[in-house]
């Protein structure tokens with residue numbers, strides 16, 4: 001066995017990103033903000049899909065930051081077949097592409113639909129649900145930065161409680177986005193009973209790549225929901241994207257799990273859960289919950305959400321043993 | 322071979338002969354029988370190698386067709402009225418991406434008030450969307466236009482809407498010749514896409530285009546449509562040679578050539594107008610009927626040539642632009658700019674209102690017309706309901 005090492009990692013554990021011949025599906029030169037979690041996740045996911053399929057992957061992109069920063073004519077950062085149609089229809093376009101590939105006997109070319117939380121939780125939910133319902137041969141990836149970033153950080157159906165956005169500005173008694181049931185897209189996807197649903201974080205590339213490599217080859221509708229911090233919209237230093245993403249996982253607010261046919265089959269344990277404050281306090285979008293006018297009620301509400309996740313997904317201890 | 326068929330089924334069978342690889346279906350009257358017909362043909366293996374997708378909305382239907390076409394497979398869908406409005410964002414997108422999708426529009430009114438009957442308001446809402454638009458006069462032409470549509474679309478890389486009057490054609494049984502598969506295959510070779518999603522030649526389709534290039538993109542789209550006029554004419558000739566009948570093309574004229582009065586219309590109402598014109602001419606009149614078959618690109622030059630001797634042009638149109646009036650009549654008026662001719666707007670058949678021969682004859686025989694005539698308007702209702710708005714600002 002070759003012991004080519006990169007950094008201090010053995011080959012077996014090497015991520016696609018640390019390979020010297022990585023595919024760079026999304027190559028340099030794009031216009032994402034420094035530290036953009038979405039750009040990083042997109043590259044990791046598509047490179048992993050590229051490697052897993054030996055380059056046989058086509059991508060349908062919804063309108064949003066990822067589309068806008070990657071392709072302003074005549075420049076373009078995509079090195080794979082890529083198509084942008086509209087904000088709300090990426091899963092349906094992907095269905096058409098998959099159908100066409102089937103007709104051409106090219107089912108080995110795997111189809112990915114991708115977009116933001118706005119594109120998939122809100123405006124495109126109909127098309128997404130239809131794609132799930134028909135069990136079309138498409139992997140849909142949601143880059144969840146928890147707001148409409150491309151249009152300037154407005155609230156989406158996936159914006160967390162108490163978050164400050166341009167349309168949920170904390171003022172007086174109003175503490176930012178209302179506490180409500182919210183649109184839990186992974187659960188909505190699971191309710192369709194599709195073959196595979198997983199969540200992932202840009203802070204855990206190994207886990208992310210593994211899930212992509214698994215999902216890309218499964219037949220039928222698959223859904224991957226990735227937590228991608230946005231330094232611009234969330235208000236934290238651009239160097240801290242991975243840290244912020246990791247804290248979200250470690251406090252239980254963003255559980256990592258896999259589900260098959262509507263049932264959770266595996267979750268990633270967090271051994272010593274952090275308090276949600278650890279995650280929230282470094283972000284301007286939650287700054288109004290701290291300091292002089294701090295709201296302990298709000299923090300308790302958020303801690304309860306994290307605790308519920310920890311119980312529901314059995315995040316403490318190893319649930320698989 | 323000749324069959325006695327419902328218009329929708331004649332269309333479904335003809336579309337099947339064009340061998341689409343992706344068909345997307347979402348129900349809305351009066352288009353629904355077309356997609357049901359295709360479903361049956363596919364399940365019955367009369368149309369093979371075709372993916373039939375029941376989608377969740379019209380936005381989904383056209384989006385799936387966009388995907389199918391972008392991956393290099395001939396794709397088809399059909400809709401009507403509210404369905405077209407629901408997918409309108411994708412309508413503009415398909416033409417912008419130069420994807421030669423063919424879509425049947427079973428023409429129907431737009432609400433509110435909701436109304437399922439025929440007029441051309443739906444078609445008019447997409448008139449600037451960059452699609453080629455044909456209007457069928459008969460069930461035979463409705464069927465034939467689909468063969469022509471795929472041929473033209475794929476030649477010029479532009480999607481085509483085939484307008485077919487809802488109920489009047491879609492639900493009417495008539496004798497229709499359905500050509501043989503061999504002949505259609507001969508006329509319409511397999512689809513060769515311009516650029517498609519191909520792992521061996523990766524391209525990015527649908528990128529953002531900034532101000533330095535956008536105007537050029539639009540200019541080229543306009544030029545392409547203008548160039549398509551010749552393609553459409555030439556394809557219609559080739560069709561006539563192959564199938565032995567005249568269908569499609571830009572315009573069709575009927576009645577006394579060089580008549581004083583020319584009636585311009587689109588779609589199935591031409592049949593009733595022709596009957597009216599026949600009788601008027603037998604009674605000593607000088608009338609001609611002119612159907613616009615290709616509405617987009619607008620055949621301005623052909624129209625101007627055909628109308629150059631007319632003294633009076635009566636445009637019978639099944640749509641109304643509230644706040645300005647006629648749509649087609651304005652376009653005809655603009656086309657005839659500088660000629661000594663009156664262009665008269667007759668709005669008829671809105672929301673399925675009957676258009677009878679006698680109403681038309683009376684209208685055509687009138688010596689003077691109002692700025693805009695609403696054919697068969699019920700003045701009893703208007704008299705009771707119309708309350709002038711006081712011109713004060715508060």
Ligand SMILES: Cc1ncc(C[n+]2csc(CCOP(=O)(O)OP(=O)(O)O)c2C)c(N)n1
Pocket residue numbers: 038063064065066087088115116117118119120143145147148149150151156410
């Ligand atoms: C039909 C339509 N409505 C609104 C917009 C404007 N718009 C473009 S991107 C966007 C927000 C995208 O948010 P999201 O999907 O979360 O992606 P992000 O930019 O956050 O990655 C909006 C509202 C649009 N392009 N199309």
Ligand code: SF4
Pocket residue numbers: 031032033034035036037038039065069145149150229230231232233
């Ligand atoms: S606004 Fe956020 S999501 Fe958009 S490019 Fe910048 S960092 Fe990325």
Ligand SMILES: [Mg+2]
Pocket residue numbers: 116117118143144145146147148149156
């Ligand atoms: Mg977002």
